[in-house]
Amino acid sequence: MHIFIKQESKGELGMKKALSVLSLLALSMVLILAGCSSASNDSDGKDSAKETEKAKKEGKDIVIAVQDNFTGMDPHDTNDTLSGSVQKTMLEGLVGFDKNMNVIPVLAEEYLANDDATEFTFKLRQNVTFHDGTPFNAEAVKVNFDRLADPESGLKRHSLYSLIEKTEVIDEYEVKFTLSEPFGAMINTFAHPAGLIHSPKALEEFGNDVARNPVGTGPFKFVEWKPSEGLEIVKNEDYWLEGFPKVDKITFKPVAENGSRIAMLQTGEADFIYPVPTEQVENINGKNGIEVESNPSIIVRYMAMNTLKKPYDDVRVRQALNHAINKEAFIKVVMNNQGNVLDSVIAPDVQFYAKQDAYAFDLEKAKSLLKEAGYENGFKTKLWGGNNSSAIKAMEFLQQQLAQINVEVEVVPMEAGTLSDRIWSVQNAEDAEIELYYAGWSPSTGDADWGMRPLLGGTEAYPPFSYNVAYYDNPKVDESILAALQTADLEKRGQAYEEAQNIIWEDAPWAFLSTDNTLAGKKNYLQGVYLLPDGSLSVSEIEIVE
């Protein structure tokens, strides 16, 4: 540290003279040059887009720039997708998701569920060891899920696994879970990033400090984490999957500013960045050896309407609002063409998705529906939402759209804590102040259940219990959702969810807007690294191909 500081003061002194003389000149220079450079970038881009040069890479150390700091490395006690992405490089679960959110085996080789969806048996992969040398077996699985299922543990992800009544070791490589009630979506819950498995030795040694000392079976081993600077992992030489991983080291760096993250990719300080802001996709794709990958995600965007409150207690008003919003324009203006029109309550990549007929953009129809409902001259209303720039942009767009049918919207962006207080401090549903709410949702289990039940699952999901801010309560929907959970039979589940989706679509408790695309930028020598539809990152197959 001491040497470091000395070095620096020399550098500063050298610079100081130059700076003092040039500071004013530099300011105006920057103005002009920056203008020029951005202009020249534009013209470059159009030429080189077709014949992208291959970027060069030395060594096998990868830098990945992400948007935020990680919160912890204990999957049982974190709930952000970003931390989950990093945890997945070091820890693995029984099952996982592939590129299309299908459940695939990881540490389990196969599984079996009974018809009531109350018993799940897993056959485990053999000859797998944790990074600390502990063998992976049924006992290790039991230790982890006992920890998760224990209500006294205080873990943030306990509720996902609270249905597990007992976990039994059948033999060294077979383990059986028994649930206290049927839960058809359980296999997806096992594939959820929260179901990753720690080394039992590490759990014993570090307790809840595994959040700083993750030890798993994954392709990479933990080296060091300085929360504000980054996290480093290295290749696990003894990884069970032959030939992987194919790089030596990965460093994750939190870079909050969109422009800076892109600059890092341009200079080569980062090999992979995500997310790429939608408005930058066209600007950087195909230049400086950069490729942007844009794929459909399971993140849905919608505007919830409080169905207990006038005028939204009238289904015609809710449908009118759906007809009044031009979704194509929403995707063009707000999402910069990086998204798709939402045509059900869940996204196509979510299990049991059933496509619906879109509410066409039709102002005449919207107006006549409003007239029928007795709101010929429109009304005034408030639209709540978060205060990040993309939420504000979307809300301003909705304001413009609804103005076309004389619905005068007041946009109310709110700071996170205030917003959550306004939403969840409601004790009586009738007292809820919320009218319109712009929101997004990503069902992290990839299953229809988590895409509907917390958001529209009747009175049980009303705030403060869950996230049903539309205060939508249709017993038929509740029934269908429940029926789908009572069985592990995929066909029966699919039918039940289809029915629920049809009813919800007709009832229109939301204005259905769009699904996001996942957006990642990478140097074109990188392969095998991609974002899953839930927005999480997969790097286990990452390699450098030149």
Added chain:
Amino acid sequence: MLRFLVKRLLEIIPILLLVSILIFLFVHMIPGDPARLVAGEDATLEDVELVRKELGLDKPMHEQYITYMTNLFQGDLGTSLKTKRPVTEEIGERFMPTFWLTVWSMVWAVVVGLIIGVVSATKRNKWQDYLGMFGAVSGLSLPSFWLGLMLIQLFAVTLGWFPTGGMESWKSYILPSFTLGTGVAAVVARFTRSSLMDVLKEDYIRTGRSKGLNEHSVIWGHGLRNAMIPVVTMTGLQFGFLLGGSVVIETVFSWPGLGKLLIDSVAYRDYPVIQAEMLIFALEFILINLIVDLLYGVLNPQIRYE
């Protein structure tokens, strides 16, 4: 003098005590439920209540306050609700980066600001003065996110001289400290100019001139010293502000500092971190302003404190 210093230093303890109560009350009064925010959007009420218990937020407020104060007296600032790490660690690893960035930004900004200010004052209403004014106003009205991103585009992406961000070597300091110092330099320049012009009109300066002292020693010897009082005041304040960390700079240059930590902890209502940061900021301002007050006495011995 020594008595004054001791008195002022002793004063800090009750003030901080008062401040800590104030901060505790304010932070708990503003809307926002840390248990809900930490548990996340897709948490059920059951999750939220578990988290609340785990974090000790289910206890009555006076009990929480007593715990907080007892820990504080033992030098324990508590544990972050969001990351479950000790607050001293969270703040510790960000304090020095913020401190050094502040120091380097202040050093160049004050030097440059003083030079511009003196030149402007002595070349009043000449082109140098106008250029100084133009530069200072630019420095004030350029938003730092704009300046920072432009500098990155030019010096990191196009020219490749400096890294885009992070804190790896001395090179990492150049762009952020330039961006951070610009506003300070502008403020120092404007205050130096104005205050030096005031002093240069004073009779004793005129007398000095008429006595045949050369212009240089009049300005640098007599003038500047007396003109320094508002400048020192302003510099102290700026120093204090920068020590609090700058969210924009830390975001744009991925700098591990206190500013973004504060914003993040406010977003999660991470009470222990917010409280600790505010206590530190208050202490910083109290100490800086104490030093500034002492400097008044050095610059102008006629200013005395009783």
Added chain:
Amino acid sequence: MVEIKLSKKEAYMQMTSEQMKTRTPFSEFWRKFKKQKLAFISFFLVLFLMILAVVGPFIAPYDIAEPDYENVLSGPSAKHWAGTDAYGRDIFSRIIAGTQISLFVGLSSVLLGAVGGTVLGLLAGYYGKWIDRIIMRICDVLLAFPGILLAIGIIAILGPGLGNVIVAVAIFSIPVFARIVRSSTLAVKSTLYVEATKSIGAQPRRIIWKHIFPGTISSIIVYFTMRIGSAILTAASLSFLGLGAQPPSPEWGAMLSGGRDYLNIAPHVTLFPGLAIFFTVLVFNLLGDGLRDALDPKIKD
């Protein structure tokens, strides 16, 4: 040293009495002010801004809220002098129409902060002792208080109105003005000349207003004029917290921050609101320089 100071006091008294005889203070001020070309011009530019603030919304060539999705983020052209924003709205019109709100918020919040801070600073500096200590320690705490928390608190207690933004920004300015005014007060007070007035037995209030306040004016003007720009930007950051002007209101600061995401693809979105703020800060600074010289009795010509 003592002799010089005394003679200075005499000179000052002579000077002021002389001026009293010949001209009214205002005509004297106007005569001196007119002599400074640049400041004089800036006076008319400020006037221009004021007029724009009043008529702006009526003379803007385009509707400031009307979107045009076929024409988003297009650069400056004959049709749209300052280009269009992310919804295809005319930026030039929005800047003109936004003069009102930005200028109002900027000026009134700084004015409020300046008045509050000046009173506190004068009291602290003149009386010293425990009054000084209490006021200054309160200021220290205010300085350390994070803006975002204050804003959240204000929304929770007072609500999200525009008036409350002014209060919030003013609260940020008060401690700074207080410290600056106090420092000048200490310097002026220490000169023998105030000591002399004191010994004649003048009322404290008279001493403060007649003799000390004028000595602090130049610092106040400098900070006041500098603060306007940052007040406009601060107000914008508060609007992101839900405090103050909300979309589609054309606030300069909010327009400028809104362009952050398009900095490299549509620089005009930030550039023009930025120039508007720059221009405003510049003319107020020039005006401020002119004012302080014209108000200064020690400059005769």
